[in-house]
Amino acid sequence: MATSAPLRSLEEEVTCSICLDYLRDPVTIDCGHVFCRSCTIDVRPMTGARPVCPLCKKPFKKENIRPVWQLASLVENIERLKVDNGRRSGEGVLEQQHVKLCERHQEKLHYYCEDDGKLLCVMCRESREHRPHTAILLEKAAQPHREKILNHLTTLRRDRDKIQGFQTKGDIDILAALKKLQDQRQCIVTEFEKGHQFLKEREQHLLDQLMKLEQELTEGREKYKARGVGELTRLALVISELEGKAQQPAAEFMQDTRDFLNRYPRKKFWIGKPITRVVKKKTGEFSDKLYSLQRGLREFQGKLLRDLEYKTVSVTLDPQSASGHLLLSDDWKCVTYSSLYRSNYLYPQQFDCEPGVLGSKGFTWGKVYWEVEVEREGWCDDEDEGAEEEDVEEEEEVEEEVGYGDGYDEWETTDEDEESLGEEEEEEEEEEEEVLESCMVGVARDSMKRKGGLSLRPEDGVWALRLSSAGIWANTEPEAELFPALRPRRVGIALDYEGGTVTFTNAESQELIYTFTTTFTRRLVPFLWLKWPGTRLLLRP
Numbered sequence: 001m002a003t004s005a006p007l008r009s010l011e012e013e014v015t016c017s018i019c020l021d022y023l024r025d026p027v028t029i030d031c032g033h034v035f036c037r038s039c040t041i042d043v044r045p046m047t048g049a050r051p052v053c054p055l056c057k058k059p060f061k062k063e064n065i066r067p068v069w070q071l072a073s074l075v076e077n078i079e080r081l082k083v084d085n086g087r088r089s090g091e092g093v094l095e096q097q098h099v100k101l102c103e104r105h106q107e108k109l110h111y112y113c114e115d116d117g118k119l120l121c122v123m124c125r126e127s128r129e130h131r132p133h134t135a136i137l138l139e140k141a142a143q144p145h146r147e148k149i150l151n152h153l154t155t156l157r158r159d160r161d162k163i164q165g166f167q168t169k170g171d172i173d174i175l176a177a178l179k180k181l182q183d184q185r186q187c188i189v190t191e192f193e194k195g196h197q198f199l200k201e202r203e204q205h206l207l208d209q210l211m212k213l214e215q216e217l218t219e220g221r222e223k224y225k226a227r228g229v230g231e232l233t234r235l236a237l238v239i240s241e242l243e244g245k246a247q248q249p250a251a252e253f254m255q256d257t258r259d260f261l262n263r264y265p266r267k268k269f270w271i272g273k274p275i276t277r278v279v280k281k282k283t284g285e286f287s288d289k290l291y292s293l294q295r296g297l298r299e300f301q302g303k304l305l306r307d308l309e310y311k312t313v314s315v316t317l318d319p320q321s322a323s324g325h326l327l328l329s330d331d332w333k334c335v336t337y338s339s340l341y342r343s344n345y346l347y348p349q350q351f352d353c354e355p356g357v358l359g360s361k362g363f364t365w366g367k368v369y370w371e372v373e374v375e376r377e378g379w380c381d382d383e384d385e386g387a388e389e390e391d392v393e394e395e396e397e398v399e400e401e402v403g404y405g406d407g408y409d410e411w412e413t414t415d416e417d418e419e420s421l422g423e424e425e426e427e428e429e430e431e432e433e434e435v436l437e438s439c440m441v442g443v444a445r446d447s448m449k450r451k452g453g454l455s456l457r458p459e460d461g462v463w464a465l466r467l468s469s470a471g472i473w474a475n476t477e478p479e480a481e482l483f484p485a486l487r488p489r490r491v492g493i494a495l496d497y498e499g500g501t502v503t504f505t506n507a508e509s510q511e512l513i514y515t516f517t518t519t520f521t522r523r524l525v526p527f528l529w530l531k532w533p534g535t536r537l538l539l540r541p
Contacts, residue, residue: 010078011078014071014074014078016039016128017035017054018035018043018054019039019126019128019131020123021036021104021127022075022079023075024075026068027068028065029064030053030064031056033054034068038128039128100119102121104123105123107122107123109138110122110138111124111135111136111138113134113135114133115133115134116130118130119138206286206293213279213282213286216279217275217279295485299509299510299512301512302506305503305505306494309367309496310367311366311367312370312541313361314541315359315360315370316332316539317332317335318332318349318360319332320347320350321347321350321351321356321358322351322357323354323355323356324346324352325355325531326338326357332360333538335537337531337535339533352451352452353451353452353454354453354456354529355529356440356450356456356527357528357529361525362525363523363525364497364523364524365498366497367494367495367496367497368494369492369493370493370541371492371540371541372441372537372539372540373489374467374488374536375489375536375537376469376489377535437468437469438468439528439537440456440462440464440475440529440530441464441467441529442464443495444461444464444525444526444527445522445524445525446522447461447523448460449461455477458475458476458477461522463518464529465482465513467488471483472488472513474514482513482514484506485509486508486509488506488511489508490506490508492505492510495524500517500519500520501516501518503515
């Protein structure tokens with residue numbers, strides 16, 4: 001910043017000729033010149049002589065150096081005056097906003113001291129403090145740093161462009177995934193709407209058939225009832241006429257005895273069937289359709305549960321938990337029963353009495369699914385217990401109104417010993433045979449009791465099915481006998497830990513067999529129990 005002429009002249013008077021800065025602690029020497037005390041100390045004497053004045057070259061003695069207090073006070077006043085003038089000058093303030101000035105000299109900063117790392121003005125550069133240092137122009141000093149920044153900026157911009165590219169690609173991928181999910185959502189809604197519509201149509205079709213059968217039975221009932229009432233009325237007239245005949249005097253009674261048997265025959269009467277053969281056949285066919293519906297829906301539900309909600313896992317058996325009656329394969333996925341108990345290697349976690357074994361992998365969360373295949377000697381692949389059908393001889397179709405026609409086509413001769421027609425036959429009670437050989441598949445708590453005799457019920461921490469040649473049971477208390485459509489040769493086990501369910505299905509037909517519902521709080525493991533010679537249990541997959 002430019003200063004006034006008087007102030008500039010005063011500054012020249014109080015400037016040290018050695019350091020070109022304001023006099024600091026001014027002193028005077030023998031010749032009368034004034035310098036900074038530190039500057040006079042730096043003056044080196046000539047060889048073999050006393051130090052000389054930098055201005056007039058006259059020698060002086062350092063012991064004659066005296067302070068000049070008046071100049072020190074004058075320097076302070078000049079510095080204060082410059083600061084006050086700078087504050088009052090609006091133009092100076094505007095310049096300082098754009099140009100950084102030296103705090104000491106209020107001059108523009110043109111140089112950079114590489115030794116001290118400071119910005120210098122012209123006066124600072126010529127001062128005693130920075131004169132021996134390397135000072136270069138600001139632009140030259142800033143150039144390498146500016147190049148480094150520009151190079152770093154190039155790298156940062158490149159990184160920014162990469163990030164923007166990744167973000168753009170990521171947004172595209174996310175939008176594509178969202179679009180795919182929306183399409184899948186629409187596909188789910190559409191497929192279920194089609195499924196609902198299909199099931200609704202099949203439901204209406206079955207209900208219409210059922211309504212027709214009900215209508216035919218109702219109409220047949222009315223005709224059967226009307227025909228019976230007519231026959232009872234005819235018989236009532238005959239009975240009444242005969243009762244009156246029986247009350248006649250003997251002379252009158254004996255006048256027409258010759259036509260008695262012809263007029264009142266006893267051997268013919270009406271025994272029409274309440275349900276026609278056609279309706280009975282349709283009713284049986286409808287029962288078959290209902291059975292097929294129930295079986296198809298169970299299979300459909302089992303397949304959806306397995307495929308849509310559960311994760312198929314591979315499980316193995318824990319050989320240290322296996323009973324001495326059980327033999328495990330090398331891969332720990334197959335178990336067979338042996339009547340010979342092996343007691344040469346016992347473990348604390350081993351079953352001692354019950355022929356059981358636990359899985360090596362446990363579950364404390366999630367929905368998992370695995371299968372157990374039952375290989376039994378004598379079980380043929382073409383067995384189909386639930387599909388037993390009785391052979392019915394084909395009957396010729398009769399007219400729809402058979403049994404309710406006019407005339408005497410339905411009149412039959414009867415004997416006295418046929419009085420029990422229409423009575424239901426009594427069913428013979430079958431004694432239950434105790435199943436001694438069977439196997440169990442399911443899940444159990446890994447902390448279940450393993451010593452001594454066990455009931456293997458849910459209260460003991462076991463949720464399983466028992467299979468034998470005689471049938472299938474759920475190990476509830478008491479045992480619940482189950483009647484699946486097909487004997488399962490491969491049992492699917494679906495565990496929903498959070499939902500508290502263990503669902504058993506026929507893994508081949510996908511038919512639902514049974515579901516246990518409870519609350520799980522402990523670690524669960526696969527559970528197998530086998531006391532069935534000639535049978536193997538294999539874990540799948």
